[in-house]
Amino acid sequence: MAPGVERIDWAAPWLQPWRAVGEPLAARIVAATADMAAAPADEAEPGLPVHAALSAAPGAPLRFVPQSDLPEGTAYEQHIFDTRCVPTRDNLHDFFNGLVWLHWPQAKRRMNQLQAQAIAAQGVGAVRGPLRDALTVFDENGALLQAPEPLWAALHARDWQRLFVDLRPLWGQARLLLLGHALMEKLVTPRKPMVAHVYKAPPAIESIANLDTWLAQALQPEPWATKPFAPLPVLGVPGWWSANQSASFYDDAQVFRPPRSGAAQR
Known part of the structure; x- marks a missing residue:
């Protein structure tokens, strides 16, 4: 067993x-x-x-x-x-x-x-x-996020208050799909700091089979070698963890980290 x-x-x-x-x-x-x-x-x-x-x-x-x-x-x-x-x-x-x-x-x-x-x-x-490293990161901890543009803008800016509190109703139009098997393993014992490396997927694609086809075509060496992901603390996703119903859940700067000083945002 x-x-x-x-x-x-x-x-x-x-x-x-x-x-x-x-x-x-x-x-x-x-x-x-x-x-x-x-x-x-x-x-x-x-x-x-x-x-x-x-x-x-x-x-x-x-x-x-x-x-x-x-x-x-x-x-x-x-x-x-x-x-x-x-x-x-x-x-x-x-x-x-x-x-x-x-x-x-x-x-x-x-x-x-x-x-x-x-x-x-x-x-x-x-x-x-770089390419093998990026593929391994995504294979272990990756996810696809289908979300309205305001959520993506807040995520790239690491504006966690806007992403999870101010824009919380928009999460009803979003879908986060895990692909990283190491992340799924860790979530058997959930802990607040767990982070997914998320890749932007078109909201219009509904079935996982069609998303699978789309992702296989999107996996091209040059863009993927740059790690085109955004870090997302997954237990902050509305509906995924009861504690995040309180806005103070997102005040933990050790988990919901501000952008690095001078770092360019995608």
């Missing part, structure tokens, strides 16, 4: 786009299937390894395999590109990575392709180049 999967709160607002697929998979990992629930402990079937549960998901875009299938000395991204197999450990981190592959297969393939191309051109060094 993957430690921590049983602690996922599928009622959390950030997990609603993932719940229909993710909750049944988590149940298969954690314990026996429902029809075995009443069986004696010595007769109950154990939960599935994470890789087996993900591979069995309907429409899985590639195979998930045990981490031991990754040959020693082979880069993880290169192995995925070459084999269409994702080495997967029995933990929360890799469970959420698998869920992202199931929901955003085109974007994940494109990120993997760009990683593999950079590895082929530059090799694997102690420090990633």
